[in-house]
Amino acid sequence: MTQPALSVASVSHDYTGKQALNNISFDIQPGQLLALLGPNGAGKSTLFALITRLLKTQNGKIEIFGESLQRSREKTLRNVGVVFQQSTLDLDLTVAQNLAYHAALHGISQRQAKKTIAQELERLDLPDCIDTKIRKLNGGHRRRVEIARALMHQPRLLLLDEATVGLDIDSRALLNQHVRSLCAERHMAVLWTTHLIEEIQPQDQLLLIDKGLSQAYGPCTTVLEQHRCDTLKQLFKQLTGAKQ
Numbered sequence: 001m002t003q004p005a006l007s008v009a010s011v012s013h014d015y016t017g018k019q020a021l022n023n024i025s026f027d028i029q030p031g032q033l034l035a036l037l038g039p040n041g042a043g044k045s046t047l048f049a050l051i052t053r054l055l056k057t058q059n060g061k062i063e064i065f066g067e068s069l070q071r072s073r074e075k076t077l078r079n080v081g082v083v084f085q086q087s088t089l090d091l092d093l094t095v096a097q098n099l100a101y102h103a104a105l106h107g108i109s110q111r112q113a114k115k116t117i118a119q120e121l122e123r124l125d126l127p128d129c130i131d132t133k134i135r136k137l138n139g140g141h142r143r144r145v146e147i148a149r150a151l152m153h154q155p156r157l158l159l160l161d162e163a164t165v166g167l168d169i170d171s172r173a174l175l176n177q178h179v180r181s182l183c184a185e186r187h188m189a190v191l192w193t194t195h196l197i198e199e200i201q202p203q204d205q206l207l208l209i210d211k212g213l214s215q216a217y218g219p220c221t222t223v224l225e226q227h228r229c230d231t232l233k234q235l236f237k238q239l240t241g242a243k244q
């Protein structure tokens, strides 16, 4: 095994008396997509906030490419692209302006930024939108711009928190497919947080959490076999009691 892109070991989290996460451990290797699945209130956002350092780690260890998140914050975050659940694009700036601003924050030269913006938009099938204000784009296109932004500094680990929320079925499928191809082509590690079973594929790694506890972890097909389930829907219901 190579060094994991992301390693989470025995992580727990308390919100003043309420335990949101209890002893969660998992790894993501370069080129792997791990689907973090769980019903509402399972602890997905808490875990995401710990990995992105929005919350401070209370218990356990989080490492990105072998570097402790607690000790080398800047170094580790340089390797990470993040797409949050809520859009953080400036609606009154154009696509290019939003991306260029992010590039500047990462110390990327204007020349390099221009080149990367063109490449990423081409890749996302958005080249005609470069001078369009975000406000004029539909939800699916805005999400694609957010992915392009997260990729501007060429991260090796991409973290997405419920990136498809609010999108129609076609846009959801397209986005999911796009992230999968990035994962394969760039050998990028991906954490895909979702509460939607249909966004998960048999070749994915799966971490199913419920009420802060890890209920199942491993290659999707292995997890199904271990729990004698034919479908993820069945597994989800068996382990969480929740319906999809």
Ligand SMILES: Nc1ncnc2c1ncn2[C@@H]1O[C@H](COP(=O)(O)OP(=O)(O)OP(=O)(O)O)[C@@H](O)[C@H]1O
Binding pocket: 015, 018, 019, 020, 038, 039, 040, 041, 042, 043, 044, 045, 046, 047, 195
């Ligand atoms: N700031 C907070 N203070 C107290 N409790 C919190 C706080 N944030 C979350 N919780 C609780 O922690 C648990 C996990 O919440 P979290 O938001 O991480 O779950 P989730 O899986 O992301 O759910 P959802 O899909 O609904 O966003 C829930 O019981 C929630 O009520």
